[in-house]
Amino acid sequence: MTDTVVVIYSGGMDSFTLLHMARARGLDVHALSFNYGQRHVRELEVARAVCKAEGIPHKVIDIRAMSDVMSGSALTSEVAVPEGDYEEESMKATVVPNRNMILLSLATGYAVTVGAGAVWYGAHGGDHAIYPDCRPEFVEKMDAVCRIANYEPVTIDAPLIAMDKGQILAEGLALGLDYGRTWTCYNGRDKACGRCGSCVERLEAFASNGLADPLAYEELA
Template structure:
């Protein structure tokens, strides 16, 4: 029987690559997305389109009712989106309180429901400086908890934990992925801004490979 995984799929390039990597490795994939009130909610439109086109089971869970306990981030509250590179201190305003613990807990419940052995999410090496819930020690402890939280053990895995954005892109290019199907920008406008930390990191990844990002940008960082 084919092993089943739940992939937390935001619609961005990291989770897009992860989704297809899981399929390439022969897993039966269930994609799970969340609307938590993020201003870049259009990423969910990208996620829906990909899963519909490729016949991947996909659920979008609306948890906006939890916004009062996940507030204070520039991604969810009326705070300006910072511009520049992730190494800058102002990028800490993009941290959504306890987001990944909440999402992984819900995804673990869904994994039990669909008979999945593990939950995958796209935390990577470039996230470590800013996001505590993307660091190896967090993944290690969440994995330990989720293995004993139900009668059915569920593993928490972050296959890109030791990779940076450019290395993740390299994996996707090997798979022949079309990154026009993703949305990365923290601003949910018609075009990507090219200036927020997420855009800057993405543009740097494509530049490192000597290729042009297929998305349209208002202005390149």
């Protein structure tokens, strides 16, 4: 079994934690990010900065040419980003069609190329109700397919699958991570909005750990 792993790294809290969990386990980490036309493309700038500072091999794949098959989401199209707590109906607007299947497929090809035996991605317990491609059954099926898709089997792992955002944050804090080096907001402005579902969930995670978020936020009315 190879000790090399590809981590899908968006630049957000979950994948930031995952990246460092893999390193803490002594794995040889290759970070892989995607530009799929997301309005919060600022997360890629954050991902680049972290990988450069820590000497982690990092590749960003531009798949904006696939925008026609990943459109209609508030993250990729001119659709208003829902605000407030995650609710299944409103947050369906943030679902990018087939995103994780596409990204995991590309990441599996990259894993074969760099000799990695696994692809890690940051699906977690708080995503299950909203995002079908973050549910345990999806991970299980993608893992089964990617094990047989090439001569070299590649596993699909979601180590955070049983954790909520607060637990993920606690895991990272135990590793001494600085979450001021992440970007979560779905709006790609200078400061985090504090209103979108992603910001609200992040702020609740810090509150549950008795901490203030180090990110700068826009003034909330």
